[in-house]
Amino acid sequence: MINIIIPFPSTAAADAAVPLSNEDDCLRTLNCFGVHVNVIMSLFVIRCPAIAKVCLIKNRKNLFLSAALFNKLSFIRLNTHISNNNMVREGVLPPAESGEFIAKNAQHVKIHEAGLEKLCEEMLPSITNKLEIPDTGADIIHPDKDHDKAADWVFVADALNFCFWSYSGAQKWTVDGHSGYYALEAALARAIKNGIDITNPKYYSKITEDELRSIMKGDNEATIPLFEQRVSVLHEVGSILLEKYNGTFETCLKEANKSAVKLLEIIVKNFPCFRDEATFKGQKVALYKRAQILVADLWNFFGGTGWGEFKDIDKMTMFADYRVPQVLVYFGALSYTDELMEKLKKDILLPSGSEEEVEIRGCSIHAVELLKKRIEEKLAGRSVEVPNSSLIDYYLWCYRRKYADAMETIPFHKTLGIYY
Numbered sequence: 001m002i003n004i005i006i007p008f009p010s011t012a013a014a015d016a017a018v019p020l021s022n023e024d025d026c027l028r029t030l031n032c033f034g035v036h037v038n039v040i041m042s043l044f045v046i047r048c049p050a051i052a053k054v055c056l057i058k059n060r061k062n063l064f065l066s067a068a069l070f071n072k073l074s075f076i077r078l079n080t081h082i083s084n085n086n087m088v089r090e091g092v093l094p095p096a097e098s099g100e101f102i103a104k105n106a107q108h109v110k111i112h113e114a115g116l117e118k119l120c121e122e123m124l125p126s127i128t129n130k131l132e133i134p135d136t137g138a139d140i141i142h143p144d145k146d147h148d149k150a151a152d153w154v155f156v157a158d159a160l161n162f163c164f165w166s167y168s169g170a171q172k173w174t175v176d177g178h179s180g181y182y183a184l185e186a187a188l189a190r191a192i193k194n195g196i197d198i199t200n201p202k203y204y205s206k207i208t209e210d211e212l213r214s215i216m217k218g219d220n221e222a223t224i225p226l227f228e229q230r231v232s233v234l235h236e237v238g239s240i241l242l243e244k245y246n247g248t249f250e251t252c253l254k255e256a257n258k259s260a261v262k263l264l265e266i267i268v269k270n271f272p273c274f275r276d277e278a279t280f281k282g283q284k285v286a287l288y289k290r291a292q293i294l295v296a297d298l299w300n301f302f303g304g305t306g307w308g309e310f311k312d313i314d315k316m317t318m319f320a321d322y323r324v325p326q327v328l329v330y331f332g333a334l335s336y337t338d339e340l341m342e343k344l345k346k347d348i349l350l351p352s353g354s355e356e357e358v359e360i361r362g363c364s365i366h367a368v369e370l371l372k373k374r375i376e377e378k379l380a381g382r383s384v385e386v387p388n389s390s391l392i393d394y395y396l397w398c399y400r401r402k403y404a405d406a407m408e409t410i411p412f413h414k415t416l417g418i419y420y
């Protein structure tokens with residue numbers, strides 16, 4: 001039970017505090033007292049982190065609390081509850097809690113139990129021992145874990161792991177026949193093979209436009225999207241590694257001491273271009289797509305050992321990009337309002353941080369969390385490894401790749417930005 005004390009100036013000689021054991025109690029009490037929400041919110045935010053017991057002191061003002069604000073209140077309560085162990089940045093809900101908050105308040109996107117069930121049934125046969133990831137036939141170009149700067153290679157790849165889409169019908173940027181993210185992997189692998197020092201921050205913190213253009217040269221006229229932003233990202237992360245981390249991402253890994261959450265915190269606190277946050281219905285939320293996929297990629301590429309050993313990897317959520325939502329919609333686990341669907345079909349851009357964009361991403365995070373619970377329930381009593389959210393994400397992302405043709409019928413959202 002959490003109790004919160006919210007003192008109001010007008011109730012100095014306040015009546016007895018009322019302990020709140022659950023959200024219904026909280027709602028009933030608030031309704032009955034008719035507390036001014038703004039007063040609650042501000043005092044709540046300021047006072048809660050320091051207070052373990054929450055009581056509500058009677059307020060004589062007659063104002064109402066809407067359902068949406070109540071939701072927000074209960075999430076801020078949740079937020080304060082987790083603040084000591086889970087919070088990555090002060091005042092910002094971590095990804096799992098952000099997903100739940102966004103899903104509860106979403107107006108353009110819905111999660112459907114029936115679709116989650118369908119997806120769960122699709123995945124179960126792939127869990128014989130552990131979850132088998134659909135084969136996309138691209139293993140040859142992943143960062144090489146035996147390379148002497150393998151961790152820095154993964155870091156550079158995920159620093160640049162955003163926005164590969166092209167408008168419907170436009171020519172795609174491809175490298176050695178690979179498109180999207182795999183084109184990036186192919187370009188980096190080619191650069192390394194040609195002796196370019198692309199894993200070294202000394203080189204890429206000062207990389208010129210011409211040098212990066214040559215590294216990213218595609219098979220046709222199409223170029224990698226957001227080229228200038230990529231140059232800036234490399235300059236930013238490269239200089240930070242040089243200034244603070246001895247010129248290698250390995251220093252961050254050592255500092256994280258095998259904790260995925262600690263590494264996530266190091267990344268988002270120190271490298272601004274990884275700070276994938278937004279404000280949704282007045283609440284600061286975090287999606288941290290590139291930062292979390294960086295942690296999970298290390299875990300995945302190094303097979304959970306060496307630089308890839310994280311005792312709390314299960315704390316990561318899915319990586320809210322523009323592909324996994326496509327699969328979730330395909331299975332009916334997510335749906336969009338007609339208006340939003342029309343926008344996607346017409347290639348209308350969703351601004352980064354807009355309500356619709358945040359809802360697609362937040363609902364995807366929450367849908368995968370719900371899917372994980374459902375899978376876990378179905379696997380109860382079987383001696384198989386229950387997949388974490390990163391593995392479920394890889395499954396879904398690779399599923400989209402493997403069944404790209406079938407997935408064409410589902411439009412994906414297009415946003416110009418460096419976060420995913």
Ligand SMILES: Nc1nc2c(c(CN[C@H]3C=C[C@H](O)[C@@H]3O)cn2[C@@H]2O[C@H](COP(=O)(O)O)[C@@H](O)[C@H]2O)c(=O)[nH]1
Nearest residue numbers: 161162163179180181182319321322323324394397420
């Ligand atoms: N949620 C999620 N999003 C992911 C990935 C990956 C690649 N991860 C590799 C690492 C280990 C795995 O085995 C994968 O091979 C890229 N993306 C995002 O997708 C988008 C491009 O998509 P497409 O057009 O298909 O290339 C773009 O936003 C990109 O940032 C993932 O795994 N999960």
